[in-house]
Amino acid sequence: MRKPDHTGREKVCSDNVVSKAITMKVRKGLWSPEEDQKLINYMLEKGQGCWTDIARNAGLQRCGKSCRLRWINYLRPDLKRGAFSPQEQDIILHLHSILGNRWSQIAARLPGRTDNEIKNFWNSTIKKRLKSNMSDASITSPNDSSGDLSLDASTCISGGDGMFMSIHDHEIMTMCTDSCLTSRTTRTSSMHGTPMLMEGDLDQFGHLPPLNLDSSNCDTNNGFLNISGYGDVVEVPNMFGIETGITNPAVVNSVIEGDVNATIHHHVLDKKSTHVNHHFSGDSGGNIKVEELVGFGNHWPGDSFRVGDWDLEGFFANVSIPHFDF
DNA sequence: AAGCTATTCAACCGCCTTCGA
DNA sequence: CTCGAAGGCGGTTGAATAGCT
Numbered sequence: 036m037r038k039p040d041h042t043g044r045e046k047v048c049s050d051n052v053v054s055k056a057i058t059m060k061v062r063k064g065l066w067s068p069e070e071d072q073k074l075i076n077y078m079l080e081k082g083q084g085c086w087t088d089i090a091r092n093a094g095l096q097r098c099g100k101s102c103r104l105r106w107i108n109y110l111r112p113d114l115k116r117g118a119f120s121p122q123e124q125d126i127i128l129h130l131h132s133i134l135g136n137r138w139s140q141i142a143a144r145l146p147g148r149t150d151n152e153i154k155n156f157w158n159s160t161i162k163k164r165l166k167s168n169m170s171d172a173s174i175t176s177p178n179d180s181s182g183d184l185s186l187d188a189s190t191c192i193s194g195g196d197g198m199f200m201s202i203h204d205h206e207i208m209t210m211c212t213d214s215c216l217t218s219r220t221t222r223t224s225s226m227h228g229t230p231m232l233m234e235g236d237l238d239q240f241g242h243l244p245p246l247n248l249d250s251s252n253c254d255t256n257n258g259f260l261n262i263s264g265y266g267d268v269v270e271v272p273n274m275f276g277i278e279t280g281i282t283n284p285a286v287v288n289s290v291i292e293g294d295v296n297a298t299i300h301h302h303v304l305d306k307k308s309t310h311v312n313h314h315f316s317g318d319s320g321g322n323i324k325v326e327e328l329v330g331f332g333n334h335w336p337g338d339s340f341r342v343g344d345w346d347l348e349g350f351f352a353n354v355s356i357p358h359f360d361f
Numbered sequence: 362a363a364g365c366t367a368t369t370c371a372a373c374c375g376c377c378t379t380c381g382a
Numbered sequence: 383c384t385c386g387a388a389g390g391c392g393g394t395t396g397a398a399t400a401g402c403t
Binding site: 065085086087099100103136137138139150151154158 | 387388389390391392393397
Binding site: 163 | 370371373
């Protein structure tokens with residue numbers, strides 16, 4: 036935290052206007068309760084607009100950028116305060132495995148949370164947990180000789196060298212397993228074959244009904260987990276030797292959900308597959324966007340996403356795909 | 362109780378993109 | 383088409399605080 040700047044100290048705002056002819060004296064540092072109140076009052080009365088105008092009209096000696104940041108990260112009435120729930124943590128971990136450090140994109144999937152909050156949470160808590168988990172895994176998995184302790188969650192999924200890994204921490208295992216399941220299920224969602232889930236299956240909000248991820252159906256003999264839902268059963272590899280209730284359907288759902296306008300195909304994984312990506316054939320002319328894959332079309336009104344025009348190559352570059360031999 | 366270290370998180374910085382003149 | 387202003391974003395900083403010795 037910055038030192039409270041209650042002394043009235045002023046600085047020149049360096050807000051990408053260094054070369055500007057006009058330099059305005061602005062306060063920096065922590066916001067005082069009075070400043071907060073001014074901004075809240077103004078925002079509630081006038082609503083959002085040009086931040087420079089807001090700063091001026093609200094009687095704040097702050098640059099517009101600072102006002103925007105304060106409002107978005109702290110003063111917004113719809114902000115959720117407090118610790119991240121296990122569900123939120125699951126979602127963050129999974130989305131980060133797909134999107135990387137695109138904090139705003141991740142935040143867009145977590146109502147009431149800000150990109151800054153998620154970024155801080157990741158850099159402090161999750162990174163640390165993944166690292167310690169990796170250390171545990173390297174101790175318990177002599178086969179993993181890669182020595183790659185990348186903090187990326189996808190590494191957690193693949194176990195460093197793509198082989199099975201032993202993870203004892205239940206929560207982390209849940210996260211990683213979710214990532215595995217959703218990654219595989221996501222990939223199966225556009226495979227060749229007959230569509231199993233169509234637009235009509237979506238609810239009035241364009242969301243898929245909750246998936247029943249039934250780990251009791253785990254067929255450990257064949258190394259597969261069965262996920263039932265949408266009148267279909269999707270089989271995914273039981274990478275971690277999961278035996279009992281392991282997962283959080285909300286996480287799976289959050290990732291599998293697609294845009295109401297997108298036709299979502301759901302197929303049974305071909306057990307004979309040796310390489311997952313050999314079976315991945317896009318329905319979008321080979322130019323499937325990540326939004327379609329992970330449900331970014333499922334946003335609320337007014338939200339705009341800037342995931343970008345990732346093609347599959349870009350997408351897979353961000354996702355570690357385990358190699359299986361069945 | 363005091364000093365030290367680690368962690369948290371609000372805020373800043375600077376780059377990039379978008380938009381309007 | 384160009385340019386400048388504003389918004390948006392990810393990375394980084396550093397003070398406050400918690401935890402440990």
